[in-house]
Amino acid sequence: MNTNSDHLSTRLRDSLAAHEQGPELSPELVTGASNRRAPQMVNRQRRGYVAGGATLAVAAVTVGALIVSAPTSAGPLFTASGTGNSNLGLSRAADSAATDLMVRDQINYQYEPGSGLSAAPGKGLAYQLKLAGSAELRAQELATALGVAGEPAQAGNVDPAYPTYTVGSADGTSESVIVTWSGTGSWWYSNPGEILPTSACEALPTPITPDARIAPEAGGCTPDPSQTPSSAPDEEKAQSLAQELFAATGFDVPTEDIRITVDPGQTLAEAYLTVGGIETALSWGISWSTTGEIVWAYGHSIEVVERGNFSTVSASDAVKRLADWRWFGAGGPEFASGVARLANDVVGNSTFGNSMSDPDATEQDTAEQEAAKKESELTQPTGSPNAYPTDTPLPEENISPAPAPEESETVVVTIDRAQETLLLMWDLEGNGWLVPGYAMQHPEGWWNTVASLEEGVIALPDPDELLKIKNTRVTPQD
């Protein structure tokens, strides 16, 4: 028995006591299961298989075209949703408004400009990301590019305003390409059969592999790279192959702009949409397994439309916007960690720390795997491969006592560094925009990103109205 460990467990249980009991569910959820359409789940970590050079036969389609349109003469460019979500912007904005208030109850961040920030206003171009073509056509184009056989089929059980087309396997059990016609028209492709060689996977009991659409952290096959020599392309080859695939799907990007990450389980290629020389938050990606096959790929279906050159506020003046989630926009990869933290602050979705979003993750994970291996050797009882190891006793001082409920706390954050960039924002209809903004570095080193457009260029949602929407929304229980 480990007292410290028990104390920690008890503290965790106590902390979540309010959430311990779920609502009583109707038995009809079970008895009616056979009549309910099971959701189409897609493992977004496992997508993409390209039929070799066949992709080259497809002409570039929609992405990256820069179209200039006349700036608006009156009225705001768009009404920001205040969220990073392309779908159902109004609904999501309402959720954010409510969550923002909940978070504020505990910590009140007060942002102050430091002496290192410029007080000079400026100008910046804004762009609209418009869906190009049609969902069905795009699905067919991508299927051809990716070597997927079949005709586009519209997915049921989705909002008709945001149609989704699938070519290939509809249940995720074999290769397929899916296009969702909202936001940036994101697409993804998967071939679960090519995820990993059987020999490189831990044996999984059949009952727990009901489908191949499993989030990586939720389980699936854990590769043991030492068992199988990797046939994944090396960095140079991966860049070349990725450029070909991206071009085949309509995204033209220079080879040198494609980032390659090689780790024992996969080779990953990523590239970001660059507009005006600035990398944006919009990315395309491909991953190869150790078999050398592409296991997933993703991208978008947009054209970039220039909507005008607008006045921007100074970095110093923009600092106060850090406290207002409605000015938030997603920055490029350089500022992704800040995006993650800000997103966490806003919505309580703890995605920060995700190894895939951490540029140091590969190295760190490898080191941890080594450490875990050593730890396993130290703690694993011999002769019993499945035995549960005894925890190393934790020092008593490592466990802090459960604190009393804390009062609202004000934290003053002084910002001394800001960098101009382009930020991805969503309007209330779910359309994407790239607008000028600042990435502001916090004293701890991470970044927050806020739009820098002058007041009035875009409209901001009214938090009170959003809360009304949230509070009056019909829920399933209603």
Added chain:
Amino acid sequence: MTDATTDDTRFAAVYSRHLPAISSYLSRRIDRRFVEDLAADVFAVAWTKRAAVAEGEELPWLYRIAANLVANHRRRQATGMWLVNALRSTDSAPSAEDIAVTDLTLAHAWRRLRPGEREVLALAVLEDLAPEAIARSLGISVNAVSIRLHRAKRSLAALLNDTKD
């Protein structure tokens, strides 16, 4: 009685007893108003794959389905990082904000854990699953569960210590 009816009856008999567990699992991870809908999806998926589940292993398998649905649900709900992270892994453990209601220090530490560490701790401590069941739920070996759980506890304790400092 037809085969289909027998199948329905058997499914209902076996799976109905897991309704409270699934409800609690979902309630700790998503907004309450989505619980019923996601629970219905959990059982709908379970129905389609029922033949593949060994007797006695239904609950860990349901947790696994639920974890996938929670992760997908969070992707849809997430703001800010939607585009950046939509195609990357999203964990399905309880959020730090749920903890923050009563224990801010623990919430800060919880947020800084890796997603896999949060999930394995949640299954062990909150769902009270044995390592074997966690292994089935996460689709990893019992050894991997043990190591991950050990590391998660150690990490959480260290993070709490950091916070205290």
